[in-house]
Amino acid sequence: MRRRKLTLFPIAIALAIGLYQYFGADKVMNPETGRSARVALSSQQEEALGLQSYREVIAQSETVRSGPDYERVERVARRLAAATGTAGSGFNWQVTLVRSSQANAFCLPGGKIVVYTGILPYTKTDDGLAAVMGHEMAHAIARHGSQRLLRSSVAQTLMAGAQFSLSDLEPQQRYAVMAALGAGAQYGVLLPFSRTHETEADEMGLIYMARAGYEPAETIAFWERMQASRGGRQPPEFASTHPSHETRIEHLREFLPKARSANPNGRAPAVER
Secondary structure, three states: OOOOOOOOHHHHHHHHHHHHHHHOOEEEEOOOOOOEEEEOOOHHHHHHHHHHHHHHHHHOOOEEOOOHHHHHHHHHHHHHHHHOHHHHOOOOOEEEEEOOOOOOEEEEOOOEEEEEHHHHHHHOOHHHHHHHHHHHHHHHHHOHHHHHHHHHHHHHHHHHHHHHHOOOOOHHHHHHHHHHHHHHHHHHHHHHHHHHHHHHHHHHHHHHHHHOOOOOOHHHHHHHHHHHHOOOOOOOHHHOOOOOHHHHHHHHHHHHHHHHOOOOOOOOOOOOO
């Protein structure tokens, strides 16, 4: 019987390609935190993809174009956009309110914001809405999506190399090893990386809120309402893209003094109308 073995050459090639992918990518610096990171796409590519996705969402949704909720979303978006300063000055900020039961909001690369009406009962006030929108706008300014895309691409390259290296093993044995490697990449690298982005966006969102003249502490009240609405039910933090509500709230409390120092006078920036 032929002896089945591990072949290291494919994984060595994949490692070399993965290193080239990562270190050959553009390096960017977060304008608020100073953290450096590498990204998979240029800002122009990100903006084009963001605009395409935004148009697709709007085309498939029922949008709200008038009324108090619409005016609130527009008002908060203008003040927060002004609060992003030079980091967000190159963004073509645009916000759309979508009628939906989803308690969600997001900001696509380039500054395209979507807020679902289902989240408004939890935000309640302008301050609560600013907590959500500031966080989502921070993701776009920090280019978190492009960072995650690069990590995922490198992980896929390495997994492909491992697959070839294990090709001489028995199918069951190969499946077991690949499953273990996949779980290691997911829980040991990709999910923690995503949670780091969430924490960074929380911090940046608080800073934007303070600069815009909103009360940063309302972010904590918002997350407490979200936690209560779910009855405390959450997946384990290690298996989630987001920190647990308890971890998030604790960190927000710790970061509040630093956020408030971004606008010690509490005045909102001037905005274009």
